[in-house]
Amino acid sequence: MKAYIFPGQGAQFSGMGKDLYADHAEAKKLFDRANDILGFNITQIMFEGSDEELKQTKVTQPAIFLHSVVLALTAPDFNPDMVAGHSLGEFSALVSNKTLSFEDGLSLVYQRALAMQEACEINPSTMAAILGLEDAIVEEICAGIDGEIVVPANYNCPGQLVISGSIKGIEIACERMKEAGAKRALPLPVGGAFHSPLMEPAREKLKKAILETKFTAPICPVYQNVSTIGETDVEKIKDNLISQLTAPVKWTQSVQQMVTDGATHFIECGPGKVLQGLVKKIHKESEVSSI
Template identity: 40%
Template sequence: MGKTVWMFPGQGSQMPGMGQTLVQQDETRQALMDLGTRIGLDLTDLLTTGTKDDLKSTEIAQPAIVAHSTLLANRYAALGHRPDFVLGHSVGEYSALVAASVLTASEAVYLVRERGNLMNQVKGGTMAAVIGLDDVEAAHHAIESIAATGEIVQIANYNCPGQFVISGQVAAVETATAKLKELGAKRVLPLDVSGAFHSSLMTPFAPRFEDILVSSPFQAAKTKFISNVDNDFHDQPEELIRLLVQQLYSPVRFEACVEKLIAEGADTFIEFGPSSPLSGLVKRIKKDVKIVSITTLEQLEAEAIR
């Protein structure tokens, strides 16, 4: 019998009105209010009436996404469902750790609020999605040749065949964009982000974030959690904290994570979040797996009774 993965998207998955269904039920509405109180934000208002601009900044987007994702997954779990594996993309790893009973939803929202505050301090960086270039090795060499000149640019996300993301200083990303187009990239799209996430520009903030993490109550994982950093399974608090620190400046190896989960017997991927960017990526990695996208309580309840 096949195994099930619960997966959680990262920044960029937020959408205006994404929490409308959450406030229609007393239990999830109260939970959302409690999470907002923990971090001093009116998450209820942000998730129901917040505009695209309201949800754009990193320190707002990350707790909003994690709050939304974890409330949906917690509700699904309350209906008697359990995953065999959990997987997050970047900040989505915190939602995955809630599903694995490593963190409470309250602690996860607090941590990503702090994470977002630190990440938002990095100026002068940007990111771009590279689409339609299958020769990742050639792309890697081209980017390394730019970095060898002293400019900061690197591959930040390995998402699926033919799609990866580069991150770094604005000028270096622009230089890399030109080179990658010469190599055959169909499109290189600038991302609407406030910094160069998953690049070495994040390294100076790693010690400060580690101090925050080590003071938080982590438990051993009760469900198999696969890390973006090394696409391997980890369950102990100390190693999970180490990986979350490294994740700030390391590439997200999402494609490799999905491939490993499939090799371990996964054939069903359920995505919980405001939107479903990971579902499309998984489909490009492996066409014949089952994919379920849950963005509302109505979708959740329909799926739960199947």
């Protein structure tokens, strides 16, 4: 069974989507439509922008969504048995399996990006990657930091867990992770504590937008970051999408569940190959490739 997977923030690069725009008439229509929906020329930034321009949350998230979704919608023989996305990538997955329209998916992603940026400004915060520790040890250290918010945020693969929280809390956590034997405890160059309680203001804004958006029955299950199981019920999909901003991305558990449910071939759809690498670390026997 084929599982199509969609990357999240961090996969962007200057020039992304340029060849697709030049070579495929339908792709060009979708890129041009995105410029109209967003009200600015995102394609120009994607094709020619600097790394600094692409790092802006309001650009990064719709750019990665756009590249990923256009690849899926224009791919020959695109017929997924299941889909999943890492954080932002979940919105791409939901367009690919027909739960959301292209226009509604892009609009939600842009609103999500703006709401997250605003939440970052309200509560200065950050994230860090912890390498070489068991999940249970990371969870225990996070729970033991009094007076600060520090939580597991991204369960990327065995031995790689990203934590999220207040700046002081992350500093304390990194020291304790190293003392506990972590190979690395690396602060990340991000502007906020994504997938933590500090994203509550963004969650509230996105909740309103999601509840006002039309969702339809998907053509295949989506394995969501919050629940990790294949979902087809529209109301459950909405609830999980609303919860996602303040809950951890359970990517390891989602991939494991997809394998249990029959996935043998994971196809990454979007910029980069990060998810292929994570899948191989989670389940070495799986076949991986990209569109």
